[in-house]
Amino acid sequence: MTEAKFIAERFEQNRDHLRAVAYRILGSLSEADDAVQESWLRLSRTESDTIENLGGWLTTVVARVCLDMLRARNSRREDELNEQQPVVPAEFPANPNPEQEALLADSVGLALMVVLERLAPAEHLAFVLHDMFDLSFDEIASIIGRSPVATRQLASRARKRIRGGDAPPPAVSKQRNVVDAFLAALRSGDFQALVSVLDPNLVVRTDSAATTPALPTGIRGAEFWARQAIKTAQGARAARAALINGSVGLVIAPRGHLFRVMRFTFVEGRISEIDVIGDRKTLAELDLALMDE
Numbered sequence: 001m002t003e004a005k006f007i008a009e010r011f012e013q014n015r016d017h018l019r020a021v022a023y024r025i026l027g028s029l030s031e032a033d034d035a036v037q038e039s040w041l042r043l044s045r046t047e048s049d050t051i052e053n054l055g056g057w058l059t060t061v062v063a064r065v066c067l068d069m070l071r072a073r074n075s076r077r078e079d080e081l082n083e084q085q086p087v088v089p090a091e092f093p094a095n096p097n098p099e100q101e102a103l104l105a106d107s108v109g110l111a112l113m114v115v116l117e118r119l120a121p122a123e124h125l126a127f128v129l130h131d132m133f134d135l136s137f138d139e140i141a142s143i144i145g146r147s148p149v150a151t152r153q154l155a156s157r158a159r160k161r162i163r164g165g166d167a168p169p170p171a172v173s174k175q176r177n178v179v180d181a182f183l184a185a186l187r188s189g190d191f192q193a194l195v196s197v198l199d200p201n202l203v204v205r206t207d208s209a210a211t212t213p214a215l216p217t218g219i220r221g222a223e224f225w226a227r228q229a230i231k232t233a234q235g236a237r238a239a240r241a242a243l244i245n246g247s248v249g250l251v252i253a254p255r256g257h258l259f260r261v262m263r264f265t266f267v268e269g270r271i272s273e274i275d276v277i278g279d280r281k282t283l284a285e286l287d288l289a290l291m292d293e
């Protein structure tokens with residue numbers, strides 16, 4: 001067997017692991033595959049006899065590639081958010097293999113992917129590599145160019161942001177029960193169950209980015225809104241409960257990419273107001289955190 005063939009076989013043995021690392025960092029199957037391919041190109045240009053631990057070397061390379069991609073993505077996003085022209089409502093993110101991407105997103109956790117996407121690139125990488133793949137802070141430090149102590153702090157800060165800091169107050173548990181019942185009714189199309197968790201005088205406000213002909217900007221009345229919502233509930237599968245500015249709401253994230261947020265106001269154990277948010281600038285300013293599944 002030639003050395004080139006031997007290295008190619010060793011790379012293939014690591015491909016699934018590298019793809020998993022890249023996907024959890026990037027949240028995109030196509031980008032993850034690009035990162036893995038770049039790691040192969042870098043390996044092919046390197047003297048293989050200088051690599052003592054090929055698996056570790058490849059993980060480091062693919063993580064560095066992902067870090068560069070995250071930084072480029074954040075830069076593009078900041079440019080887009082700073083543009084002055086009106087924001088066009090985004091379609092669901094395209095992907096050449098949406099079914100596979102959806103399965104991967106579910107396995108990682110849609111809400112987790114949404115919150116990870118909001119971290120600074122170095123925090124994002126430190127959390128994923130340490131908490132999800134058990135890399136040491138010494139190894140991660142060499143990837144992101146920080147000291148091990150600073151890397152540990154990055155991961156800790158990311159963990160707090162992801163989990164929302166301190167334990168939520170008791171009121172949040174009650175809100176969660178209401179939101180879970182709301183989402184279950186919406187997914188099953190159960191009109192009576194949906195109305196039961198809504199205040200009869202429900203007020204629903206939808207921003208211009210999220211408005212559709214079926215759900216106009218402003219609606220009053222629980223029964224009227226519930227009928228319309230059940231007819232257009234195709235996005236409910238991609239919805240997950242999350243803390244939104246400290247209160248329980250829903251993030252709608254097809255394949256793990258934030259698309260809409262539903263903020264709720266609760267009165268006496270029912271939802272009295274719903275704000276449906278699709279504007280990218282507003283979404284970027286929300287403080288989102290995970291809740292236990």
